[in-house]
Amino acid sequence: MTETALGAAAGAAAVQSPAADELELWPALELCGVRKRWPKAKEPVLAGIELELAPGAVAWIAGSNGAGKTTLLRIVAGLLAPDGGTVRLDGMAPDRERAAYQRAIGLISAGDRGLHARLTVRQDLGYWAGLAMLGRAAGRAAVERAIEAFDLGGLAGHRVDRLSMGQRQRVRIAMAFMHEPRLLLLDEPTTSLDEEGRACLHAAVAERVAAGCAVLWCSPTGERPGVPLDAQYALVGGRLAAA
Amino acid sequence: MSAALIAGRATLAVVHRDAQIFLSYRTRVLSQLANAIFTLTLFHFLAQLVHVDTFDSPRAYFAFVTVGVVILQVLSSCFGTPALVRQELVAGTFEKLVVSPFGALRGIVALTLFPFLYSLLLGSATIALATLLFGLQIDWALAPLCLPLAALSVLAFLPFGLLFAALTLVVKQSAVGTTWVIALLSLVGGLYFPVSLLPAWIRWVSEVQPFSTAVGLMRHLLVDSPLHASPWVGVAKLAAFALLLMPIAIATVSAAIRVGRRRGTILEY
Numbered sequence: 412m413t414e415t416a417l418g419a420a421a422g423a424a425a426v427q428s429p430a431a432d433e434l435e436l437w438p439a440l441e442l443c444g445v446r447k448r449w450p451k452a453k454e455p456v457l458a459g460i461e462l463e464l465a466p467g468a469v470a471w472i473a474g475s476n477g478a479g480k481t482t483l484l485r486i487v488a489g490l491l492a493p494d495g496g497t498v499r500l501d502g503m504a505p506d507r508e509r510a511a512y513q514r515a516i517g518l519i520s521a522g523d524r525g526l527h528a529r530l531t532v533r534q535d536l537g538y539w540a541g542l543a544m545l546g547r548a549a550g551r552a553a554v555e556r557a558i559e560a561f562d563l564g565g566l567a568g569h570r571v572d573r574l575s576m577g578q579r580q581r582v583r584i585a586m587a588f589m590h591e592p593r594l595l596l597l598d599e600p601t602t603s604l605d606e607e608g609r610a611c612l613h614a615a616v617a618e619r620v621a622a623g624c625a626v627l628w629c630s631p632t633g634e635r636p637g638v639p640l641d642a643q644y645a646l647v648g649g650r651l652a653a654a
Numbered sequence: 655m656s657a658a659l660i661a662g663r664a665t666l667a668v669v670h671r672d673a674q675i676f677l678s679y680r681t682r683v684l685s686q687l688a689n690a691i692f693t694l695t696l697f698h699f700l701a702q703l704v705h706v707d708t709f710d711s712p713r714a715y716f717a718f719v720t721v722g723v724v725i726l727q728v729l730s731s732c733f734g735t736p737a738l739v740r741q742e743l744v745a746g747t748f749e750k751l752v753v754s755p756f757g758a759l760r761g762i763v764a765l766t767l768f769p770f771l772y773s774l775l776l777g778s779a780t781i782a783l784a785t786l787l788f789g790l791q792i793d794w795a796l797a798p799l800c801l802p803l804a805a806l807s808v809l810a811f812l813p814f815g816l817l818f819a820a821l822t823l824v825v826k827q828s829a830v831g832t833t834w835v836i837a838l839l840s841l842v843g844g845l846y847f848p849v850s851l852l853p854a855w856i857r858w859v860s861e862v863q864p865f866s867t868a869v870g871l872m873r874h875l876l877v878d879s880p881l882h883a884s885p886w887v888g889v890a891k892l893a894a895f896a897l898l899l900m901p902i903a904i905a906t907v908s909a910a911i912r913v914g915r916r917r918g919t920i921l922e923y
Contacts, residue, residue: 447918449918450917450918482918485921488753489752489753489915490749490752490753490915490920490921491915491916491918491920492912492915492916509757510755510756510757511755513753513754513755513757514755516753518753520746520749522746524745524746524747524749525745525746525747525749525750526745526746526747527671527675527745527747528745529674529675529678529679530671530674530675530678534671534674537667537670538667538668538670538671539750539754540667541663541664541666541667541668541670541671541756542664542667542668542750542751542754542755542756542761543754543755543756544660544661544663544664544754544755544756546660546663547663570678586750
């Protein structure tokens with residue numbers, strides 16, 4: 412096992428979550444030599460990313476605008492295919508075991524898109540529960556849990572296009588958490604959130620980490636996540652460097 | 655719970671969402687019913703001008719064209735898939751389909767269901783309005799068979815919509831193409847006038863697509879129009895189109911998703 416993985420596993424233990432003692436010692440997420448070059452670009456945006464993340468570990472990837480953080484998260488999420496290298500989550504590859512792989516991923520993408528403006532918050536969450544293939548009873552329970560966890564009770568019947576940006580971000584975050592993923596990919600998740608929203612996010616992250624979920628948090632350099640970190644990296648020149 | 659059942663529920667979630675969004679525009683149903691009434695009224699009066707050997711009476715032409723209008727509604731619902739995919743791309747909701755366990759491919763196929771179901775409802779309403787307002791004579795004994803025929807027709811039509819959806823994923827634009835295809839089929843598919851009126855050199859087009867067959871069978875069931883061959887020949891033809899084209903269309907959409915993921919264009923719009 413690499414230093415990174417050991418460090419991450421030790422970090423997970425430092426969170427002192429009940430499930431941490433039971434964590435397996437192999438990495439939840441393993442990236443080997445992940446490369447990506449955009450058509451017509453001179454330099455690759457990702458030039459051989461190596462990363463191991465243990466279950467229950469939280470890693471922060473910082474970088475300047477355009478450094479490739481979003482591209483990296485999109486590759487891990489299965490949205491984009493890398494030009495080379497491998498991505499494994501609990502031994503699964505996004506191409507080979509697609510449905511099981513996606514079931515294990517929770518993604519908050521950067522920006523404010525991905526919601527249905529004409530649906531209510533509850534309808535939008537219910538739609539995602541369906542896409543996450545949770546089943547009827549589990550889906551309903553997940554929607555109610557998400558509404559409670561992100562303090563959306565007063566907004567559940569409101570249409571999304573009538574919410575503020577911060578309220579919409581809470582809905583987007585709730586969607587990423589509601590199917591209880593084993594890897595959370597958070598791309599600038601605190602965008603537009605107020606203090607209360609950040610507190611909801613931090614509590615939800617802590618709860619998932621306690622259950623053994625690994626977290627990859629990306630944000631611009633200087634915008635530290637407000638959660639305990641097990642590893643920090645800077646994405647520079649298409650490569651990850653320990654920060 | 656079986657994987658098929660869970661996938662079925664995910665499909666229903668897409669249909670349910672589309673219905674919720676559709677119904678959130680409260681006047682849409684009324685405006686489309688009003689459109690149907692305007693169209694039927696137009697053809698009711700145009701039919702009064704029709705005195706040709708092909709039709710026994712103006713009433714016969716009105717029955718002919720009403721079924722053509724209904725099939726056009728079903729046809730348009732199938733060709734609406736590319737626009738729906740583009741709408742998902744623009745709203746950023748396509749990303750949710752891609753990263754979901756349900757997946758982009760099944761998601762795109764599921765996107766076709768609500769428009770099809772709605773076109774059936776609208777088509778039924780159009781027939782009902784034609785009956786109530788303009789005295790269209792329906793063969794009620796055979797009318798229930800229109801439902802399985804419509805389902806088979808959609809399976810034969812849908813691959814065309816899926817192929818254009820694949821094009822949308824790759825080049826982001828295909829609205830012009832679908833408009834042209836629908837316009838072309840309106841002309842040569844026998845929707846508004848019999849194919850026999852077309853110049854001989856273009857009639858072959860009605861043989862190499864499923865739309866003329868579907869509209870012919872539907873007319874036979876609803877208004878007792880004569881067929882040139884056994885109805886089972888038409889059914890077999892529709893089934894052959896579906897069996898041949900559906901795997902090709904699904905493989906093409908799948909390839910378009912792979913290309914989009916590799917080139918990084920899957921989320922562009």
